[in-house]
Amino acid sequence: MNSAVMKKTMYFFVLPALLFYCLFWIVPILKLFQYSVTDYNGYVQKFSYVGLDNFTKLFHEEILGLSIRNTLIYTFITVVAGNLIALALAFLLNANIRAKGIYRSAFYIPTLFSAIVVGFIWSYVYMPDDGLIASIMNKIGITGLDTNFLGSYSKALYSIIAVDIWKNIGTSTIIFLAGLQTVPQDLIEAGKIDGAGRWKLVRFIKIPLLATSITINVTLSVINGLKAFDYPFIMTNGGPGTSTNTLIFTIYKMAFTDQQFGKASALGIISFALIIVITSVFVFTLNRREVAA
Amino acid sequence: MKSWKSKAASVALASLFTLTLSACGSSNDNNASNSPSVSPSANASESPSASASGNTSEPVTLTMLVSGAKAAEGEDFELETLPKLVKEKFPNVTLEVQKLPDEQYYTSVKAKLAASEGPDIFLVFPKLANMGAIEVAKAGYAADLSDLAFWKNVSPAAKNDMSYEGKPYAVAKGMDILGTYYNKALFDKAGITEIPKDWPSFLAASDKLKAAGITPIVMGDKDPWVIQFGMYQLAANSVYPADPEFDNKLQTGETSLTDSKWVKTVNQYAELYKNGYVNKGSLGMASAQAVQQFVDGKAAMIFTGTWDLPGLTAKGAAEFERGFFSLPGNDAGQPVYASAATAAGYALNANSKHLDVAKQIFEYLYDVQSPLFQAWSDSNPSISVFNGVTLKNEIFKDVLNEIQSTGHAFYFSNQMWPAGVSDVMQSKFAEIIGGKKTTAEDVTKAMQAKYSELNKG
Numbered sequence: 009m010n011s012a013v014m015k016k017t018m019y020f021f022v023l024p025a026l027l028f029y030c031l032f033w034i035v036p037i038l039k040l041f042q043y044s045v046t047d048y049n050g051y052v053q054k055f056s057y058v059g060l061d062n063f064t065k066l067f068h069e070e071i072l073g074l075s076i077r078n079t080l081i082y083t084f085i086t087v088v089a090g091n092l093i094a095l096a097l098a099f100l101l102n103a104n105i106r107a108k109g110i111y112r113s114a115f116y117i118p119t120l121f122s123a124i125v126v127g128f129i130w131s132y133v134y135m136p137d138d139g140l141i142a143s144i145m146n147k148i149g150i151t152g153l154d155t156n157f158l159g160s161y162s163k164a165l166y167s168i169i170a171v172d173i174w175k176n177i178g179t180s181t182i183i184f185l186a187g188l189q190t191v192p193q194d195l196i197e198a199g200k201i202d203g204a205g206r207w208k209l210v211r212f213i214k215i216p217l218l219a220t221s222i223t224i225n226v227t228l229s230v231i232n233g234l235k236a237f238d239y240p241f242i243m244t245n246g247g248p249g250t251s252t253n254t255l256i257f258t259i260y261k262m263a264f265t266d267q268q269f270g271k272a273s274a275l276g277i278i279s280f281a282l283i284i285v286i287t288s289v290f291v292f293t294l295n296r297r298e299v300a301a
Numbered sequence: 302m303k304s305w306k307s308k309a310a311s312v313a314l315a316s317l318f319t320l321t322l323s324a325c326g327s328s329n330d331n332n333a334s335n336s337p338s339v340s341p342s343a344n345a346s347e348s349p350s351a352s353a354s355g356n357t358s359e360p361v362t363l364t365m366l367v368s369g370a371k372a373a374e375g376e377d378f379e380l381e382t383l384p385k386l387v388k389e390k391f392p393n394v395t396l397e398v399q400k401l402p403d404e405q406y407y408t409s410v411k412a413k414l415a416a417s418e419g420p421d422i423f424l425v426f427p428k429l430a431n432m433g434a435i436e437v438a439k440a441g442y443a444a445d446l447s448d449l450a451f452w453k454n455v456s457p458a459a460k461n462d463m464s465y466e467g468k469p470y471a472v473a474k475g476m477d478i479l480g481t482y483y484n485k486a487l488f489d490k491a492g493i494t495e496i497p498k499d500w501p502s503f504l505a506a507s508d509k510l511k512a513a514g515i516t517p518i519v520m521g522d523k524d525p526w527v528i529q530f531g532m533y534q535l536a537a538n539s540v541y542p543a544d545p546e547f548d549n550k551l552q553t554g555e556t557s558l559t560d561s562k563w564v565k566t567v568n569q570y571a572e573l574y575k576n577g578y579v580n581k582g583s584l585g586m587a588s589a590q591a592v593q594q595f596v597d598g599k600a601a602m603i604f605t606g607t608w609d610l611p612g613l614t615a616k617g618a619a620e621f622e623r624g625f626f627s628l629p630g631n632d633a634g635q636p637v638y639a640s641a642a643t644a645a646g647y648a649l650n651a652n653s654k655h656l657d658v659a660k661q662i663f664e665y666l667y668d669v670q671s672p673l674f675q676a677w678s679d680s681n682p683s684i685s686v687f688n689g690v691t692l693k694n695e696i697f698k699d700v701l702n703e704i705q706s707t708g709h710a711f712y713f714s715n716q717m718w719p720a721g722v723s724d725v726m727q728s729k730f731a732e733i734i735g736g737k738k739t740t741a742e743d744v745t746k747a748m749q750a751k752y753s754e755l756n757k758g
Contacts, residue, residue, distance in 0.1 A: 131587060159585025264404075265431070265724055266720065266724070267719075268721075
């Protein structure tokens with residue numbers, strides 16, 4: 009405690025960084041709370057305080073429920089489907105197969121592209137009639153199916169979720185793969201000696217030891233799902249209608265198209281609260297289930 | 302130890318406090334610099350250098366932010382020609398131009414203006430539209446341009462649409478017309494001999510096309526704003542001729558968007574989708590993809606404006622002659638009204654450090670004799686609002702002559718709406734396209750609800 013390095017005065021050196029942190033991080037967040045009770049329109053500096061009007065209005069509009077619902081569907085599917093597929097891929101890629109390296113890179117490549125590029129490519133893949141999927145289906149003789157993926161109320165949301173999963177699967181797979189490689193060989197051998205079959209090895213040894221990776225992946229994809237914005241923005245503009253409006257997309261549109269920064273800030277605070285609650289529930293429950301090797 | 306901790310905490314708190322204070326302080330400054338009481342002194346401190354800069358070589362850098370896409374081929378006027386020609390005339394002036402896609406433009410320019418980092422020259426839209434002249438002038442961001450010399454050459458309507466309290470704040474690029482581009486070859490093939498002049502004949506023509514196995518209309522409704530292109534043409538016939546003051550009454554609350562005239566308009570547009578005249582799956586097609594379908598000869602018509610001419614006359618898979626007419630939303634026996642409005646235009650930043658220099662550039666740019674004006678009007682697809690400039694795109698001649706001889710034209714409806722109403726119109730109408738049970742009444746009701754929420758008089 010008394011070493012020269014740990015002198016209390018050293019804390020003063022933190023001050024400059026702390027100042028910047030406050031200025032560019034804490035103050036804007038506090039500003040958000042301030043704006044949420046005003047009718048600020050984003051660029052005229054004169055605004056008045058309207059109390060909780062923004063919140064009351066939001067709770068009376070269908071857009072709030074709709075975007076929360078869309079966001080939760082988005083999150084649920086990306087978390088469940090994304091992680092199951094990634095886990096399966098990780099097991100496959102961990103097996104002793106030929107040209108493992110090539111497969112591993114292949115699954116990771118989509119992750120390297122920016123969301124803009126991916127969204128743009130996929131809007132052509134999904135294009136009705138002349139898109140990649142539609143023309144392949146035509147070639148192999150499947151006709152009569154509705155290929156209007158992004159333009160249909162019932163399919164648009166799921167179509168963009170599929171793209172999100174496709175793009176992010178690489179990251180989750182890599183994390184699972186790393187986890188799988190840390191499973192000690194002696195535990196597996198001990199299991200084999202005790203007569204465990206392939207499935208039992210996975211179920212009772214590998215998956216429990218992957219708990220840390222599962223926590224990381226699930227948490228990351230929960231956060232990723234809750235702040236979904238890129239694909240609705242690039243691929244569907246929130247449409248058709250409002251059917252792919254996620255929370256963040258709605259905030260963006262409210263702030264910059266409707267020029268209701270105040271109301272958008274209020275929605276921001278609502279989603280901020282929602283995201284904190286959901287994420288912390290996940291982290292706490294998953295943390296408790298982790299076991300150490 | 303304890304005392305030290307509390308000291309540190311108080312230092313941190315105090316510094317945070319001053320920061321917040323200074324943040325507030327700076328925003329107060331913003332307010333102050335917008336108010337007229339401060340601006341004269343600001344001008345005074347700059348005017349010596351600015352007035353001198355015309356002949357001396359004091360270097361000045363001006364920034365310019367506009368929206369749009371870079372020209373597909375050849376020189377881009379704003380990004381290349383304009384800075385070059387400005388440099389030739391004013392060797393000491395460097396013009397830095399940035400061009401952003403529409404959506405990003407709105408976001409970026411507003412953030413910059415609000416932070417007092419606004420560009421010296423920027424793009425402003427007419428009347429009440431998003432980034433509309435009235436709004437920008439009210440907020441004190443755009444400079445009053447009434448003292449410039451070229452106004453005598455500009456059509457009064459265009460000047461008026463960019464004015465607030467009688468003073469002009471931006472110079473319109475021209476006039477834009479919303480219309481229907483059509484494929485003459487496909488019209489011939491379907492046996493349509495003359496351009497439809499009223500709503501029943503338009504439906505009949507679409508029917509003929511459909512019967513001949515041709516997609517009558519292609520729209521890229523995945524970019525929902527294209528819904529406006531057909532809708533405003535219909536509104537110009539079904540709403541405004543019966544009540545030219547409709548939008549003013551809307552502001553005072555005398556009427557509302559749920560009026561039967563708007564219900565009729567929405568129903569008319571919906572009819573095109575219900576009858577299957579618009580390509581199936583339009584909600585899944587982007588506007589650029591729809592334009593491609595048109596130039597490839599896969600559909601006979603597309604609704605859009607004069608600004609899309611370069612894209613629509615690009616070379617596609619099929620060779621054919623293009624035509625342009627106003628979508629006739631009128632009942633039989635009534636005249637066709639066109640949907641025409643003042644285009645966006647450049648404005649100057651009222652808080653610019655080099656406002657005088659920027660004004661000199663404007664004088665040069667809008668001087669009908671100058672080579673810069675020539676280059677500007679050559680590159681500009683809009684129809685010029687300057688006296689004595691001849692129409693260069695033959696395709697618009699018929700519609701323009703009609704407008705000029707009869708005066709039968711109304712502006713785009715969203716120019717009198719707060720930004721946001723048209724978005725609701727689009728997303729609600731998309732439900733009709735998507736086959737939901739939404740009715741025209743639902744669409745207008747949602748539009749009116751948004752209008753009441755956003756309209757602050």
